[in-house]
Amino acid sequence: MPSTYLDRLVADSTDRVAWLRARSRGITATDVARLSGPAAIDAVATEKLGGGPGFSGNRFTDHGRAREPEIASWVAATHGIAPSSALFHAEIERRHLATPDGLAVTASGALVLAEIKTTTKAWRSVPRNYLRQIWWQQYVLGAERTLVVWEEHSNFIPVDDEPNCRWVERDDREIGKLVGLANNLIDELHRRTTRPPSRYLVHDDPYDIP
Numbered sequence: 001m002p003s004t005y006l007d008r009l010v011a012d013s014t015d016r017v018a019w020l021r022a023r024s025r026g027i028t029a030t031d032v033a034r035l036s037g038p039a040a041i042d043a044v045a046t047e048k049l050g051g052g053p054g055f056s057g058n059r060f061t062d063h064g065r066a067r068e069p070e071i072a073s074w075v076a077a078t079h080g081i082a083p084s085s086a087l088f089h090a091e092i093e094r095r096h097l098a099t100p101d102g103l104a105v106t107a108s109g110a111l112v113l114a115e116i117k118t119t120t121k122a123w124r125s126v127p128r129n130y131l132r133q134i135w136w137q138q139y140v141l142g143a144e145r146t147l148v149v150w151e152e153h154s155n156f157i158p159v160d161d162e163p164n165c166r167w168v169e170r171d172d173r174e175i176g177k178l179v180g181l182a183n184n185l186i187d188e189l190h191r192r193t194t195r196p197p198s199r200y201l202v203h204d205d206p207y208d209i210p
Contacts, residue, residue: 005141013085022087026095027182033133035181045188063156064118071116071163075102075149081114090140098140111143117150134168139175
């Protein structure tokens with residue numbers, strides 16, 4: 001029997017410690033959103049290894065977290081896509097990870113995802129960094145399309161009565177580019193975390209997974 005995305009579940013963010021630990025050992029959609037090209041690999045690698053300024057959140061991310069359950073309920077009611085907090089790995093490369101905000105299987109058997117954002121700006125189109133995140137999630141889960149849902153707010157008060165939404169179709173050409181960049185990031189992380197062999201050292205490189 002062929003495997004499905006459910007067979008590739010790694011952790012759930014309801015167990016935040018396990019979820020964060022699992023994310024730290026792979027390349028997530030959040031990481032890939034920043035991979036605009038080869039030059040970005042150094043900065044992302046440094047941050048994943050605990051260097052750089054880091055980012056633990058602010059008023060805007062706190063607002064997004066607070067609003068996400070409400071927006072997710074709207075998505076479920078209007079599009080039938082259930083909320084999800086599960087982390088999955090890709091079919092072949094277990095270090096390729098993603099946590100979509102929602103998922104559903106259509107009547108034809110196709111997997112569709114949802115991604116929820118809050119913003120202070122009126123979008124004419126989905127920002128490029130979010131597109132990278134969305135395409136990565138589609139690749140990891142094996143989904144064909146994603147409903148991107150965004151709620152504009154002013155001083156943390158929603159501007160409209162309902163969120164905006166738009167479907168983003170799978171783009172295998174863009175996905176191929178992202179997979180290449182992500183694998184280059186893995187190589188860079190491996191290079192930085194590999195020590196010379198020693199009979200007194202137990203080698204434990206989280207990026208050297210068989």
